[in-house]
Amino acid sequence: MNVAFEISINENFAVVDFALDGIIAPDVLNGLSPPDPVQENFAHLGVVLSGRGPIWLYGFLVHFYHPTKWVATHDPRVQGAVIVASHTPEIEVGTLIHFQKK
16 A cells, blocks of 8 residues: 655645555555655745544654654644644744645
């Protein structure tokens, strides 16, 4: 099974959407290649992770995007994303970033 990624970048953050093509097993993480924030030129921004997947996939992605300004997870119930890791005093963990997914 595969994980497909799509990035959309605005002036403040990049949204990294992912979609699974079925049920995935944990060993998929070993060969997973999410969009690289340095190569794709968004390491200086925050990252919003969006998609339906197992918690261990989210854990992997939060760790992968740790070098970015901050990391948030999209939660449609709050119409935005919740900051779960931050390297800047302007954005605290637990902050809600309001945005509409396209």
